[in-house]
Amino acid sequence: MRFVEREKLQTCVHCGLCLAACPTYLELGLEADSPRGRIYLMRALEEGEVEPTPEVVRHLDLCLGCRACETACPSGVEYGALIEAARPWVERFRPAPARWARRALARLLTAPVVGRAAVAAHLAARIPGLGGLARRRGSAWLAYAASIPRRRPARLPEVLEPDGRPRGTAVLVTGCIAEALFGETNVATALLLRRAGVRVVVPRGAVCCGALPMHLGDAAHTRRLARRAAEVLSVTGADWVVTNAAGCGALLREYADLLPGEPLAATVAARARDALELLAELGMPSAARPLSRTIAVHDPCHLAHAQGVRSQVRTLLAAVPGVRLVELEESDVCCGSAGTYNLTERAMARRLLQRKIERIARSGAEVVAAANPGCILQMRAGVILHGLQVAVEHPVDLLAATHL
Numbered sequence: 001m002r003f004v005e006r007e008k009l010q011t012c013v014h015c016g017l018c019l020a021a022c023p024t025y026l027e028l029g030l031e032a033d034s035p036r037g038r039i040y041l042m043r044a045l046e047e048g049e050v051e052p053t054p055e056v057v058r059h060l061d062l063c064l065g066c067r068a069c070e071t072a073c074p075s076g077v078e079y080g081a082l083i084e085a086a087r088p089w090v091e092r093f094r095p096a097p098a099r100w101a102r103r104a105l106a107r108l109l110t111a112p113v114v115g116r117a118a119v120a121a122h123l124a125a126r127i128p129g130l131g132g133l134a135r136r137r138g139s140a141w142l143a144y145a146a147s148i149p150r151r152r153p154a155r156l157p158e159v160l161e162p163d164g165r166p167r168g169t170a171v172l173v174t175g176c177i178a179e180a181l182f183g184e185t186n187v188a189t190a191l192l193l194r195r196a197g198v199r200v201v202v203p204r205g206a207v208c209c210g211a212l213p214m215h216l217g218d219a220a221h222t223r224r225l226a227r228r229a230a231e232v233l234s235v236t237g238a239d240w241v242v243t244n245a246a247g248c249g250a251l252l253r254e255y256a257d258l259l260p261g262e263p264l265a266a267t268v269a270a271r272a273r274d275a276l277e278l279l280a281e282l283g284m285p286s287a288a289r290p291l292s293r294t295i296a297v298h299d300p301c302h303l304a305h306a307q308g309v310r311s312q313v314r315t316l317l318a319a320v321p322g323v324r325l326v327e328l329e330e331s332d333v334c335c336g337s338a339g340t341y342n343l344t345e346r347a348m349a350r351r352l353l354q355r356k357i358e359r360i361a362r363s364g365a366e367v368v369a370a371a372n373p374g375c376i377l378q379m380r381a382g383v384i385l386h387g388l389q390v391a392v393e394h395p396v397d398l399l400a401a402t403h404l
């Protein structure tokens, strides 16, 4: 075995039913940039029939890891596991500068310094006219800066006792970059859970689950972070490990495979829940105030395809008086954010963002609800660059505005 068991690759029967679901195939129309084509390549790599040339690695790099192909596949091919096994393996065949740059990015994004730099990011987002400047210059970087929330919230207490009848205990995964940039959404998540009768435990300090280095093929760093996170999150007596970031939730559910034979990791994997999934399961009390908005739901890949959470978001929003849900065409096609993809594959990320923005404009929505911080930043940047009058918000923040 080079990087994965051959049986996993052989599950693919080459039917091609996944092709129409694959964002890179939709954009490029090339077999090698489709799920089936990439599985062919991985199989040939595994069997030593092709070498990991720059061209072969390029086709794998262009994969978003969105797992839309898994949803579409009738044969149960675990594509996510295949590409996650292939990525660390191909790292060693990159030219050294590229390999070091990717490793440095993986370490930087998960370093505590990011939390401190976020203060500057919040301040930069307040610069008047930043969005207009981004649009005039066509600068994605300025648009991202203008998309960051403008303030940091107060710190949550270590424990929030539930309102009313206790329904269980949740450990909140505050995240690394998510906590630094979207701390308000973490506060809203904790308060909504408390409102639903959940006792919420908030671990001190940033807890990085390891999802970002995983995208960059840095398996060793991912395991290191996951092991540390599992120690912090496997709180005795907790019923759920809850996150509002789809990418984190998807990896938490995989901890048992990532760290086989490690009981703490298995505990976290078994308890992992998306915040909206849990709120829908427990049921929210009636909204305290209406929200007169037309809302379209974007389904983050790692929520819809990796965790199977879709209807819960719509059910919760539809229950708020005044909310009108509208259809978003291709709601579960990747927006181009995909973890670190919009940093490493900027051209394709921009193409997919353009595709998403066109569909948002056609939907007639005033608000796009997206349950993943990376998607929010990406689509907010797209909205700014295209001058659309559409807000992009986390569903948790929309619910907090009506329930708290």
Ligand code: SF4
Binding pocket: 021, 022, 023, 024, 025, 033, 034, 035, 038, 062, 063, 064, 065, 066, 067, 068, 069, 070, 079
């Ligand atoms: S994970 Fe996404 S981008 Fe990659 S092959 Fe599957 S559908 Fe295509």
Ligand code: SF4
Binding pocket: 011, 012, 013, 014, 015, 016, 017, 018, 019, 035, 036, 039, 069, 072, 073, 074, 075, 076, 077
């Ligand atoms: S991954 Fe699934 S849907 Fe795609 S070609 Fe293989 S068997 Fe068919």
